[in-house]
Amino acid sequence: MLRVALVGAGGMAGVHATCYSRIENAELVGVTDIRPEAAVSLAKKHGVKAFEDFDTMLTELRPDVVDVCCPTAWHAEYVCRAAERAEELGIKGISTEKPMARTLEECERMTKACEEAGIPLFIGQVVRFFPEYTLAKQQVESGAIGKPAAIRTRRGGPMPRAWNDWYGDFELSGGLILDLIVHDFDWLRWTFGEVERVFARGLTDTKMPEYDYALVILRFKSGAIAHVEGTWNYPAGFGVNFEIAGDEGLLEYNFNQPTGAPVNKVLRGNDETRAGVALPESPTGVDPYQMELAHFITCLETGATPIITPQDGIEAVRIALAAIESAQTGKPVTL
Secondary structure (H helix, E strand, C coil), X not given: CEEEEEECCCHHHHHHHHHHHHCCCEEXXXXXXXXXXXXXXXXXXXXXXXXXXXXXHHHHHCCCEEEECCCHHHXXXXXXXXXXXXXXXXXXXXXXXXXCCCCHHHHHHHHXXXXXXXXXXXXXXXXXXXXXXXXXXXHHHCCCCCCEEEEEEEEECECCCCHHHHHHCHHXXXXXXXXCCHHHHHHHHHHXXXXXXXXXXXXXXXXXXXXXXXXXXEEECCCCEEEEEEECECCCCCEEEEEEEECXXXXXXXCCCCCCCCCEEEEECCCCECCCEECCCCCCCCCHHHHHHHXXXXXXXXXXXXXXXXXXXXXXXXXXXHHHHHHHHCCCEEC
């Protein structure tokens, strides 16, 4: 049983806290937040202790795991402070929500701190744990649609609302490119390999974050092209979809599909296109966030390497920052 201390008491911290209550080999033991009332509220809900000061929480609880769920701009600070005390307190691992950090320099600092402490750093790129995305990756790797050529992903909904409206502050959040479609950047790189060039258009500089929109084109070293679309101004609620076209067929998934069907595959026939075939469903009874955190806890217990490494977190941020640069300059960026 690993004891977990949570940094942050906002929306994602609440999701994580609930997940830990359902993970058999984990126990949430404390919550800290710069807003004492928020820390108390979340801690009371889960029967744990609330703290106003991070270091006081670490000293008193001596947790096995520190889970950082505060705004992106402070990920590096809390990860590094926990890593510096890992040997003293017996901290076994640190996790942080995506994106890994606001800058590449902060990502590198976090990685170095955890390497020097000799503990794993896990980045919460949860899309890897969504069954539809896992299944699509498996289908691509099995050659089900031949050689991938063109991919389209879309992700969007209303802009999140949180403490001091920090999602709307570009300097803190990086806008939707860094905060939202970094999900797709990580999954695409995981599935199709390294990205060599990025070109983007968007509304990052409009100073109207609630209308933020971006279209990012990724060219992979394999030659495949991905069109990644993100919006914080989708009126019908949150939704995602993707299409993956290969030289033998197409994979498609739409979260908002009325039928709720899983990933569909359409293959080329001799002279005609076959009907769409629903692929076998992956288990969907477990929350992907719970699967993600349970994976890290189990890795800490067994000594296995998590499927998301600090380098994965760095590369997702690198792609996102290149997309922001391209959108601002109007020029492609080579990685």
